[in-house]
Amino acid sequence: xxxxxxxxxxxxxxxxxxxxxxxxxxxxxxxxxxxxxxxxxxxxxxxxxxxxxxxxxxxxxxxxxxxxxxxxxxxxxxxxxxxxxxxxxxxxxxxxxxxxxxxxxxxxxxx
Amino acid sequence: xxxxxxxxxxxxxxxxxxxxxxxxxxxxxxxxxxxxxxxxxxxxxxxxxxxxxxxxxxxxxxxxxxxxxxxxxxxxxxxxxxxxxxxxxxxxxxxxxxxxxxxxxxxxxxxxx
Numbered sequence: 424x425x426x427x428x429x430x431x432x433x434x435x436x437x438x439x440x441x442x443x444x445x446x447x448x449x450x451x452x453x454x455x456x457x458x459x460x461x462x463x464x465x466x467x468x469x470x471x472x473x474x475x476x477x478x479x480x481x482x483x484x485x486x487x488x489x490x491x492x493x494x495x496x497x498x499x500x501x502x503x504x505x506x507x508x509x510x511x512x513x514x515x516x517x518x519x520x521x522x523x524x525x526x527x528x529x530x531x532x533x534x
Numbered sequence: 535x536x537x538x539x540x541x542x543x544x545x546x547x548x549x550x551x552x553x554x555x556x557x558x559x560x561x562x563x564x565x566x567x568x569x570x571x572x573x574x575x576x577x578x579x580x581x582x583x584x585x586x587x588x589x590x591x592x593x594x595x596x597x598x599x600x601x602x603x604x605x606x607x608x609x610x611x612x613x614x615x616x617x618x619x620x621x622x623x624x625x626x627x628x629x630x631x632x633x634x635x636x637x638x639x640x641x642x643x644x645x646x647x
Binding site for chain 2: 455457459461464465466467468469472510512514519520521522524526527529
């Protein structure tokens, strides 16, 4: 089955700096890659996603890039704010079926 | 209105007991899931139902039995609870083939003592 690896496991940045989280996947048939943010005591919430026919997608301070050849995708958060502090998960799926999640990145934005 | 709601939010029980977690979604989604999140935050799928039919059944002990009375509900029953079952269980739903990710519930923290 699919194997998704996520790095780093923890990331600490100063408020206003950028944060980058990287994921790799193993199954070249995967074609949908969502990113989730999980705040303490809550369920993961979808923040952005990208499909295999697109190389980059941006939504305000958040962007995701996909390199299908290398089988990796990344989440970029610019101008980080304390409220961005959370655990972020990447995932991969084939045709929106079973999602395989990365192991999560705990982002800490220091004021 | 909560899109995906789970009850209870917290569940503390003794080894050997049987317990159930309930999940309901009001999004009109066709597909519902149960995920287990362990102490290291790793999310792993357990089951998936599409229109009341089981479509994904990962390697989960037989002590776990999902039940979907209709497409808006997916319950999880656990028999003979063990210490290793302690985790946060998340229900999620999706529109299946319609181009979108999951909507998760807020989770049920199960502690087996």
